[in-house]
Amino acid sequence: MANTIVLAAGPNGLGVVRSLHMQGVKCQVITRDKNDITLRSKVPTIKLYADGSTDEEQQKWLLSILSTQPKNTVIIPTSDWYVTFLTEHSSVLQANCVFIIPDAELSEILIDKAEETIAVGKVIPIPKTVQQINNEQQLLNQLALPIIIKPRSHKHMVLGCKNIVINSRNELEQFFNTFGDKLEHLIAQEIIQGPDKLQWVCNCFFDENSELTQAFTFNRLRLSPSHYGVTSYAISKKNQDVMELSAKLGKALKYTGPAMIEFKQDPVDNIYKYIEINPRLGMCNFFDTSCGINNAYATYLLATNQALPQNNQMQENVMFVSFYEDLFSRLRDGESFFGVMQEYIKNFIKKRHIYIYFVWWDPYPAIVLAARQVSDIFKSAWRKVFN
Known part of the structure; x- marks a missing residue:
């Protein structure tokens, strides 16, 4: 089994660690924040956080660590910062590390929205x-x-x-x-008008020939912050139109590796329009895994020259919940507490749920985060009283 390091960023990294664990792949984690929730997981064999208070200091430290890893060490990034780091230092790191991301030129295009929207707009509809x-x-x-x-x-x-x-x-x-x-x-x-539920995400994987080998789609129901943030409440549903648009885009860009591609259906013309691409595994990647599409493991397999999974089927009508973020963003948006809770209870009874931080066999990240959130609530109330 190849030495594997996840460059972790919040729930993105936590999801990758758990997804690899479910396939028997042991991994180490490196984060840029000593409070990163991934460090609370019992799954990683080694946990480190980057030394340094500036980007330059952290890059220097990270380069020194990765440069001394065993040959063919698999590196999996979970943020744009890490993708940029890998592309900028690929000539040094490729001597002993393997990472599955788009080539340096394409990665930089996709991370810069000015260049990204020009490139993508030539292939599929954009706002x-x-x-x-x-x-x-x-x-x-x-x-x-x-x-x-x-x-x-x-x-x-x-x-x-x-x-x-x-x-x-x-x-x-x-x-x-x-x-x-x-x-x-x-x-x-x-801005494309219409409610949050018109937004869709395709978490997918492209092989070395830029063919879409597997894809997981979900319907965003709520975001945090409301309307323009990240997914806080969603349901897994197969959307063939979104999958086909993603496949077309990946092929045109000559894309290889995992991607998170976001769309919104325009209520004016009913066309799905591209919103954003993350050239890496996205925040909800453990949602994919829990519904049968393990894009983190596919990344590991391609990095280690093993055969990719074939004919994986995604499970539909599964709920994704980032409870604290969803509840408070909806309350701030004017929804009633009882109305929100009623919806939660109704869906909880009828549908399977995947929580962004909690899984029974690795409970500590959720426990620690809950404690932090309760503490923040009391601190906020205390400040309001005395101010």
Whole structure:
């Protein structure tokens, strides 16, 4: 069995560790945060976190660790930062490490949303997009409100948040007043209207010939933060249209490895339009595994030159829950506590559930996270009382 290291980032890394464990693959983990929830799992054989307070210091430390690993060590990244690190240092690391990601040129294109949307828009439908923002009038000429402003990549995080939604001309004017000197780091897109349930994700795997060998699709029901965040409540459903769009995109891009591809069905024309791709295993990868499609294990198999799984069938109508994030984002969005709980109970009775942090044979991450969340609630209440 090959030496395997998961470069872990939150639930993304925790899911990969558990997915490999279910196939008997032992692994080590490295995180960039000593509080990363993956470090609380009993599954990894070795747990490390990167030394250093800056990106440069952590990259230097990580390179020194990976450069001394046994030959043919399998490296599995679970964030864009790790993918960029691997591509930038591939000439050094490939002497003794194997990692299944798109080639350096394609990885950089897919991580930079300005380049990504140009490349993807040539293959499948995308929302109207402005890759180079110049001024307020330009956006109003090219896009209809509401629009969403996004950083181009993890290297361009100038907003102080994941994105900014602009609903009016006044908000657009405020945006330019605040970020007018940072426009080269940002892109703008026209927002596809409609509820969260029109959003779909395809977690899939492409072989060395860029053929889609397996795919898992799920319908997003809620996001955290609401509407423009990450999946907090979802149900597994096979969506052939989304799978075919993903297969077409992967083939056109000559993509190899795991991918998380997001779509939203436009209620105006009923067309599924591309939202985003993560050139790696995504946050919900243990959801895939629990429903029969283990993309983490497929990554390991291709890295070790073993045959990929054949004819895997996904289990439908399984619920995915990130409870704390979903509950509080829905309450902040104006839903009633009793209404939300009623929906939870109704689905719990009827359907199988997969929880983002909890599994009975590895309970500690969920216990630790619950304790942290309860502590945060009490601290927040305490501050409100005394302020």
